[in-house]
Amino acid sequence: MTHGKLVWGAIALVLVGVSSIMPRAAETSGPSASIPLDTVADYIHAVIQADREIYTTHVVERMQNKGIVVASENWQEKNTLPLPAQFLMDSAHLVARKTSIRYRLLSLWPINQKNRPATEFERTGLAAVITQPDRPYTGFYESGRKWFFQALYADRAVSQACVGCHNAHPDSPKRDFKQNDVMGGILITIPASQ
Amino acid sequence: MISNSVARNVAIVTVVVLACWSLSACEKKPSAPAGIPPETVADYVHAVIEADRTFYTVQVVERLQKKGVLVASENWRVAHTLPLPAQFLMESSELAAKTGTRVRYRLIGLWPINPQNGPTTEFERKGLEDIRMHPERPYTGTLSSGKDQLFQAVYADRAVTQACVGCHNTHPGSPKRDFKLHDVMGGIVITIPLGQQSG
Numbered sequence: 063m064t065h066g067k068l069v070w071g072a073i074a075l076v077l078v079g080v081s082s083i084m085p086r087a088a089e090t091s092g093p094s095a096s097i098p099l100d101t102v103a104d105y106i107h108a109v110i111q112a113d114r115e116i117y118t119t120h121v122v123e124r125m126q127n128k129g130i131v132v133a134s135e136n137w138q139e140k141n142t143l144p145l146p147a148q149f150l151m152d153s154a155h156l157v158a159r160k161t162s163i164r165y166r167l168l169s170l171w172p173i174n175q176k177n178r179p180a181t182e183f184e185r186t187g188l189a190a191v192i193t194q195p196d197r198p199y200t201g202f203y204e205s206g207r208k209w210f211f212q213a214l215y216a217d218r219a220v221s222q223a224c225v226g227c228h229n230a231h232p233d234s235p236k237r238d239f240k241q242n243d244v245m246g247g248i249l250i251t252i253p254a255s256q
Numbered sequence: 257m258i259s260n261s262v263a264r265n266v267a268i269v270t271v272v273v274l275a276c277w278s279l280s281a282c283e284k285k286p287s288a289p290a291g292i293p294p295e296t297v298a299d300y301v302h303a304v305i306e307a308d309r310t311f312y313t314v315q316v317v318e319r320l321q322k323k324g325v326l327v328a329s330e331n332w333r334v335a336h337t338l339p340l341p342a343q344f345l346m347e348s349s350e351l352a353a354k355t356g357t358r359v360r361y362r363l364i365g366l367w368p369i370n371p372q373n374g375p376t377t378e379f380e381r382k383g384l385e386d387i388r389m390h391p392e393r394p395y396t397g398t399l400s401s402g403k404d405q406l407f408q409a410v411y412a413d414r415a416v417t418q419a420c421v422g423c424h425n426t427h428p429g430s431p432k433r434d435f436k437l438h439d440v441m442g443g444i445v446i447t448i449p450l451g452q453q454s455g
Contacts, residue, residue, distance in 0.1 A: 096291030097448065105301055105448070108357035112348040113308035120332075120339055120347060121316065128336055131325050141325050144315060149308075152315070156307035163300050252292070252300070 100200055103213035103250045107198070110150065110165060110248060111215075118146045118221050126223070133223070145227070146220075150248075162253045167217060169246025171236035173228065177246070187214035188247055195244050202254060209254040214247045294407035295396060298446045302394070302411050305345065305361055305444060313341040313417055321419075328419070340423070341416075345444075358449045363413065365442025367432035369424065373442075383410030384443050391440050398450065405450040410443040 097105075122133045122143055133143040144152065147167055154165050168177050170188050179185040187199035195216035203210055219225045219241050228245065229237045239245060317328045317338055328338040339347060342363055349362050366384050368374050375381040383395035391412035399406045415421045415437050424441065425433045435441060 097294055097297045097450075098291045102292050102297050102300065105297065105357060105359040106304060108352045108355060108359060109301055109304045109308075109348070109361070112352035112355065113304070113344075116339075116344060116348045116351060117308075117312065117316075120344075121312075125326070125338075130336055131320065141320065141323050143320070144311075149311060153304070153307040153311045156310060157303045160307070161300055161303045163303070254292075 099211040099252060099254060100198075100213065102252055103198065103200070103211065106163065106165070106250055106252075107213070107215050107248060110153075110250075113153070114146055114150050115220060117149050118223070122146060122223060123221055146224070164251040166249055167246055168214075168249055169217075171228075171234065172246065173231050173233045183212060184214065184249065187212075187249070190214075191216035191247050192244050199247075211252045211254040212249060213252075214249045216244045217246045217248050219243050219245050294448050294450060295394075295409065297448055298394065298396070298407065298409035301359055301361065301446050301448075302409070302444060305348075305446075306411075308348070309341055309345050310416065312344050313419070317341060318417060318419065330423075341420070360447040362445055363442060364410070364445055365413075367424075367430065368442065369427050369429045379408060380410065380443075380445060383408075383445065386410070387412040387443050388440050395443075403452050405452065407448045407450050408445060409448075410445045412440045413442050413444050415439050415441050 122145075125131045125143065126133065131141065131143055133145050134140055135145060135148070136142075137144045137148070150167060158164055166177070168179055168184060168188065170179065170192075172178050179188055181203075183201055183203065187201075190199040191214055195218070198213040198215045200211070200213045203212065219228075219239055222241055224245065225239045225241050225243075228234050228239050317340075320338075321327050326336070326338060328340050329335055330340060330343070331337070332339045332343065345361075345363055349360070353360060362373070364373055364375055364380055364384065366375070375384055377399075379397055379399060383397075386395040387410055391414070394409040394411045396407070396409045399408060415424075415435055418437060420441065421435045421437055421439075424430050424435050
């Protein structure tokens with residue numbers, strides 16, 4: 063009797079297991095059908111990173127070194143350049159208006175309190191990329207019955223300007239950054255449910 | 257008796273194993289949405305490129321030119337000037353390629369000031385023609401390069417500011433001199449690898 067029930071139970075579980083795998087097999091069929099989410103995040107990160115680096119080196123640092131114009135936090139009221147971090151944040155707002163991806167800067171020692179980690183994932187991720195800056199910390203979360211993929215990339219002090227400002231700013235909670243240190247992270251969020 | 261209890265044990269173990277397997281299959285479901293169609297990926301990449309260049313053009317180049325702080329010019333490397341918005345995009349594209357990422361992006365046009373930025377393939381030529389007629393959506397396709405499959409998308413690139421028009425209409429190297437604001441001047445082509453062809 064028990065034996066018979068167990069066999070039926072086993073069959074039922076096989077069916078459940080198979081049915082939960084089936085749609086996945088269909089989704090990934092065909093090599094050209096889709097790009098893996100971590101690769102998508104890598105591509106987005108590569109563009110964000112390249113644009114900000116060009117802005118930092120060819121615009122901000124070059125202009126400051128030549129003594130033509132400086133970058134400052136209150137650039138909108140002054141005749142100055144936006145800071146590299148502001149360049150990234152403001153562009154992210156433009157992207158958010160046009161697509162469903164989101165990205166932002168965050169840190170354990172932010173000058174602006176809004177950029178502190180807000181979730182357990184963000185807190186754990188920041189700790190992870192400080193120890194392993196060569197690869198992003200990734201994960202999924204669910205919101206409103208939709209899945210989102212997140213990737214947090216280490217964000218380093220690429221120029222002396224980053225270090226100088228963070229070490230001198232009155233609101234900065236950490237003042238001993240060195241060039242190339244991981245100062246925080248770039249968090250990219252991509253909708254994962256189609 | 258013995259065979260019966262053995263059978264029961266086997267059945268119990270089977271149930272437990274299958275239960276774990278089923279649950280882990282269900283649990284993996286969140287990480288299961290394996291990927292995103294290349295069209296959507298190109299849209300994301302394009303949005304970032306576009307946003308960064310727009311911010312640079314409007315909040316840096318135009319703003320500081322109007323205030324008389326500085327100007328942008330083609331020979332920015334040797335002058336005390338800013339890179340032109342088109343040069344900003346090209347510099348970023350070269351830098352991204354150097355970092356080892358496999359996504360590629362560049363500007364192309366049917367009337368480029370720099371002849372290097374003309375269409376290099378039949379796909380790019382067709383794409384540039386197509387987006388002049390339908391600038392609201394990209395021209396897309398899948399191409400083979402050796403064993404590799406590549407997805408390409410050409411997005412219309414418009415004259416977003418008077419600075420684009422002014423420069424292209426007066427530059428001695430420009431093959432077209434009657435651009436107007438918001439005209440489609442060329443395209444941004446984005447290339448995304450799709451992996452190797454099976455078979």
